[in-house]
Amino acid sequence: MKDTDKERIIEDLLFEAASRKSLQAQTKAFTLKRYISYAVAAILVLGIIAISGLLNFQDGSDLRQDLVAKSYTFPKISKSRSGQINIVDSYINELNAKKYSLVLEKLHNSNLSEVDSYVKSHLLFKAKKYEECKALINATEWEDEFLESDVNLLLVFIAAQSGEEPDELKKMLAKLNDSDMFKATEFINKIEASK
Amino acid sequence: MYLLFSVVKPYTITMIDDEKIVKYLQSGPKEHDKAISYLYTTARFKAPIISFLKMRGLSNNETNILWTDIIVKFGLLVKSGKYEHQGKLLGYIKNLSNYMLLNYFRDNKKSNHAELKIDIVEDSDLVTATMYHKELKTLLDKQLSFIGEICKNTMFLWAKGYSMKEIMHKLSFVSLESTRKRKHTCLKKLLKLVEDNEGLSKTLKDYHNLLSS
Numbered sequence: 001m002k003d004t005d006k007e008r009i010i011e012d013l014l015f016e017a018a019s020r021k022s023l024q025a026q027t028k029a030f031t032l033k034r035y036i037s038y039a040v041a042a043i044l045v046l047g048i049i050a051i052s053g054l055l056n057f058q059d060g061s062d063l064r065q066d067l068v069a070k071s072y073t074f075p076k077i078s079k080s081r082s083g084q085i086n087i088v089d090s091y092i093n094e095l096n097a098k099k100y101s102l103v104l105e106k107l108h109n110s111n112l113s114e115v116d117s118y119v120k121s122h123l124l125f126k127a128k129k130y131e132e133c134k135a136l137i138n139a140t141e142w143e144d145e146f147l148e149s150d151v152n153l154l155l156v157f158i159a160a161q162s163g164e165e166p167d168e169l170k171k172m173l174a175k176l177n178d179s180d181m182f183k184a185t186e187f188i189n190k191i192e193a194s195k
Numbered sequence: 196m197y198l199l200f201s202v203v204k205p206y207t208i209t210m211i212d213d214e215k216i217v218k219y220l221q222s223g224p225k226e227h228d229k230a231i232s233y234l235y236t237t238a239r240f241k242a243p244i245i246s247f248l249k250m251r252g253l254s255n256n257e258t259n260i261l262w263t264d265i266i267v268k269f270g271l272l273v274k275s276g277k278y279e280h281q282g283k284l285l286g287y288i289k290n291l292s293n294y295m296l297l298n299y300f301r302d303n304k305k306s307n308h309a310e311l312k313i314d315i316v317e318d319s320d321l322v323t324a325t326m327y328h329k330e331l332k333t334l335l336d337k338q339l340s341f342i343g344e345i346c347k348n349t350m351f352l353w354a355k356g357y358s359m360k361e362i363m364h365k366l367s368f369v370s371l372e373s374t375r376k377r378k379h380t381c382l383k384k385l386l387k388l389v390e391d392n393e394g395l396s397k398t399l400k401d402y403h404n405l406l407s408s
Binding site: 001003005006007009010011012013014015016017018019020021022023024026027030 | 227228231232235236259263264266267268270271274275331332335336339350351352353354355382385386389399400402403406
């Protein structure tokens with residue numbers, strides 16, 4: 001075999017080896033790009049899941065607010081016939097006219113009667129001052145069972161608004177009378193059904 | 196979104212028709228690389244051959260190695276004028292794959308290759324091109340590991356058809372003269388190693404005899 005023949009064969013073999021090397025390099029780069037694409041796609045999917053999860057949470061929160069709005073009614077307040085002096089008695093017309101913030105301003109006094117506290121609790125609830133509302137309800141010594149049941153129903157609504165689970169809400173029904181118990185149970189069932 | 200598109204963009208491959216593939220394979224090194232890369236990744240060529248190799252019991256790794264060798268061999272056959280395009284490129288690659296697979300089974304003693312029942316279209320160029328493929332590839336790869344990385348890259352670029360000027364720029368050599376000298380020295384070194392290696396030297400002679408017959 002002549003040297004030129006040998007050189008030609010070696011050149012062909014080198015040509016093949018070089019082509020093989022460039023294809024292998026390309027495969028590595030291709031694989032890397034594919035992994036990057038997978039990573040980007042995975043990040044996007046996770047992002048979408050996170051956003052949709054957040055939206056679902058907001059939807060759940062909105063749904064509960066809707067359910068509370070449908071279940072809650074501001075009580076009809078009439079002038080007290082007992083001898084007890086209530087501040088709210090002077091603002092019955094304003095309450096009927098739904099001037100709630102005005103009446104709430106008048107109830108800043110700390111010496112409130114039970115009825116005043118009851119009305120103030122509802123006014124705070126209407127004003128979405130849930131923490132103040134809870135504090136007032138818990139600080140008041142309720143003697144009237146009807147009022148006590150009604151404000152405890154408010155506590156159920158507040159707890160529901162803050163995302164409390166139905167099982168926890170059910171534990172709050174002990175102080176409710178039959179009528180409020182019915183309302184509360186119906187309300188909790190609706191939350192469970194919405195899940 | 197931009198990031199996703201910028202990552203996905205490299206996958207978009209422009210369609211190249213068969214005639215152009217052959218034309219590119221016969222052209223300079225850049226066009227040649229573009230064409231073999233296209234052949235290597237395009238499903239129209241890759242899918243049927245990969246499936247054929249796997250059906251014959253090759254593992255993923257073996258299939259990838261053989262598929263690379265088939266494309267590389269085809270590139271050389273076209274460059275050296277052994278392939279005449281008559282509109283049957285895929286058919287030709289399939290036939291080449293048959294020969295490569297037969298040799299692969301014989302070389303690796305995987306099974307009696309006569310029992311493979313592969314429909315081969317007789318082609319003397321393919322017989323010679325694929326014979327001794329594994330021996331020559333393995334033995335040369337071993338010798339290349341002895342000449343150093345710079346020499347190896349010089350040899351690769353020279354064999355692929357890059358000009359001395361292009362090799363000089365690619366490998367950052369100081370002058371054309373030093374590039375020529377380097378190529379000459381490296382080739383001499385490699386030929387000496389080939390000469391000294393009994394196995395490779397003998398296989399080269401056998402291969403040469405086969406080509407001449």
